[in-house]
Amino acid sequence: MPPIFREIFSYTMKTTxxxxxLSSLAATAAFFAGCASEGVKNPSGVPVTQMNPDEQxxxxxxxxxxxxxxxxxxxxxxxxLSTPAIASATTPPRIVIDPVENATRFPIDKSxxxxxxxxxxxxxxxxxxxxxxxxxxxxLEHERELKLSGQVTSSYDPTPVAFKGxxxxxxxxxxxxxTKTSAGTSDYILYSFQLIDARTSEIVWEDSAEIKKQGxxxxxxx
Amino acid sequence: xxxxxxxxxRPGGCLKIMLADATYDSGRLTLRLFLRRxxxxxxxxxxxxxxxxxxxxxxxxxxxxxxxxxIVDGNAERAAxxxxxxxxxxxxxxxxxxxxxxxxxxxxxxxxAILQGGGIINNTADAAKARSLFxxxxxxxxxxxxxxxxxxxxxxxxxxxxxxEPDNARACYRTGQVLSSDVEKHEYxxxxxLLYYLEGLASEKxxxxxxxxxxxxxxxxxxxxxxxxxxxxVLVFAEYGHGPVKYAGGEYSEQLRFYTEESRIRSARLTxxxxxxxxxxxDNLNHQATTRGGRVMDHILGNKAVFKGTTDTVGNxxxxxxxxxxxxxxxxxxxxxxxxxxxxxxxxxxxAATTPRADIRTWDNLPQFLSFAALxxxxxxxxxxxxxxxxxxxxxxxxxxxxxxxxxADTSANTIVFLSELPH
Numbered sequence: 063m064p065p066i067f068r069e070i071f072s073y074t075m076k077t078t079x080x081x082x083x084l085s086s087l088a089a090t091a092a093f094f095a096g097c098a099s100e101g102v103k104n105p106s107g108v109p110v111t112q113m114n115p116d117e118q119x120x121x122x123x124x125x126x127x128x129x130x131x132x133x134x135x136x137x138x139x140x141x142x143l144s145t146p147a148i149a150s151a152t153t154p155p156r157i158v159i160d161p162v163e164n165a166t167r168f169p170i171d172k173s174x175x176x177x178x179x180x181x182x183x184x185x186x187x188x189x190x191x192x193x194x195x196x197x198x199x200x201x202l203e204h205e206r207e208l209k210l211s212g213q214v215t216s217s218y219d220p221t222p223v224a225f226k227g228x229x230x231x232x233x234x235x236x237x238x239x240x241t242k243t244s245a246g247t248s249d250y251i252l253y254s255f256q257l258i259d260a261r262t263s264e265i266v267w268e269d270s271a272e273i274k275k276q277g278x279x280x281x282x283x284x
Numbered sequence: 285x286x287x288x289x290x291x292x293x294r295p296g297g298c299l300k301i302m303l304a305d306a307t308y309d310s311g312r313l314t315l316r317l318f319l320r321r322x323x324x325x326x327x328x329x330x331x332x333x334x335x336x337x338x339x340x341x342x343x344x345x346x347x348x349x350x351x352x353x354x355i356v357d358g359n360a361e362r363a364a365x366x367x368x369x370x371x372x373x374x375x376x377x378x379x380x381x382x383x384x385x386x387x388x389x390x391x392x393x394x395x396x397a398i399l400q401g402g403g404i405i406n407n408t409a410d411a412a413k414a415r416s417l418f419x420x421x422x423x424x425x426x427x428x429x430x431x432x433x434x435x436x437x438x439x440x441x442x443x444x445x446x447x448x449e450p451d452n453a454r455a456c457y458r459t460g461q462v463l464s465s466d467v468e469k470h471e472y473x474x475x476x477x478l479l480y481y482l483e484g485l486a487s488e489k490x491x492x493x494x495x496x497x498x499x500x501x502x503x504x505x506x507x508x509x510x511x512x513x514x515x516x517x518v519l520v521f522a523e524y525g526h527g528p529v530k531y532a533g534g535e536y537s538e539q540l541r542f543y544t545e546e547s548r549i550r551s552a553r554l555t556x557x558x559x560x561x562x563x564x565x566x567d568n569l570n571h572q573a574t575t576r577g578g579r580v581m582d583h584i585l586g587n588k589a590v591f592k593g594t595t596d597t598v599g600n601x602x603x604x605x606x607x608x609x610x611x612x613x614x615x616x617x618x619x620x621x622x623x624x625x626x627x628x629x630x631x632x633x634x635x636a637a638t639t640p641r642a643d644i645r646t647w648d649n650l651p652q653f654l655s656f657a658a659l660x661x662x663x664x665x666x667x668x669x670x671x672x673x674x675x676x677x678x679x680x681x682x683x684x685x686x687x688x689x690x691x692x693a694d695t696s697a698n699t700i701v702f703l704s705e706l707p708h
Binding site: 122125163164166167169242246277278279280281283284 | 408584
């Protein structure tokens, strides 16, 4: 074999050796790295984390979440109390909650909103407004009938109707707008609430909150 | 120097011959031995790793004592399945529960499935694994293809109607439309007729004008959609035929494909108090599954398949080169043979470890056709008969069943009738 070819062959062999070593190491590292990464992130699980309901957790979507509920209902409760119809009322107005309408794309338990507004007003502004438990009317009427028929005792005369009428209706609506492109999904939600005068049908108070979220799913799910 | 060196024994030959050769420099011999042993050890390790995988992935499946009750057995399967398949079993059980009239069970399972797949899923370890070269796609948690996810919402909406929550039913239809829109083909619109038609019906029931949604629904089908009847108090949801089943195609099973079988049943007819209500096929899940554009994951699986094929070819070429070099009967040839064999084996192992297999977990008890009709019936009990009709319009007598519809005195609520050709 001519010397020049021997040199080339020798150089090639050295390179081959290096390549063998490097590729073997790389392959082994890749296999080990693959196993380590798949494995098990958080092998012992993730302990339960207590979070404030108004903070975003690591499990998130673009829909209605607890932090939105807290933000919106806090704002609405404060806003209702500052409205003249409530703030300057000589006697505490009686309010009936009319179910919130969900016009978004997210099925939700709508009563959460009106319930939290009611709880906030009852607990933080005791006595300034009174809510009527209309959703319990069936049980209340049944109780009254039992008292009227003498099947149960009564500490008052059950004959006259004592169920109070509403001065105002509190209601709301959730509306949404969704955009979906290859860049991700975006959801805008408008939360609007109204206080309606039961006698005149006038809207005496209205306020709203807007929340927009967007995100892009892992490529494995796109 | 090279010409003086004796030929190396062939790979796999007796080491003693090599050790006995006095012409070998001891340092080079040590290096060569180290290299050979090192390469062999690494290859064996890598092969072992690729063949066995990580031990934590192998989980024994508890034995199931089947009872014959599809819901009980489905729940047992769900309990025995890995967590990544939980939503799949939720879906299957929910469909069965709906058909058997166990609406509470259906609701619980659909809520769980929606909870798992309803948000924006990212930063999850199993999804990252599914994208990696060495794991199949079904490593990720199942949430279903768009048509399957839509059916979660479609079925859940029926239960919202039943609970007197048409606005939440409408929310389900709207999410279904978003899921149905095809972003991959850049056609951001859905072609699922009932999602629009029923959204409009819910809006009408809520006192809103739904003429635009009705027009959109009508534009999606050649069939004449019945105009909304706000006074209708009985909503009939019907389904017939068998839905799509996934299978894997392509050289490395990297392509997600659908097996569809055209249903013998092409429509249904509900007769109540002598009046006939037609239940034509408004939506076809086979069409929904097969006409949607590709997935991003298809590109990833395609790349995995290319990598698998390339490394396999490189392995073949290198191993063939190793054989040719080994036959040179020279030391250089043998050294080259060892090197090429090592490269070939590493490539072959990398190829064997690459798993581009597509996820073919299927919600396998879905129907092919979906239909709907709205009726106005007086409060009380009504006897009826459901017939499933073939392409020729003849009822299949084996599928004809008697139905009883009970309309409550409270006319504000809607009565829901769910009719399925599928047994469970």
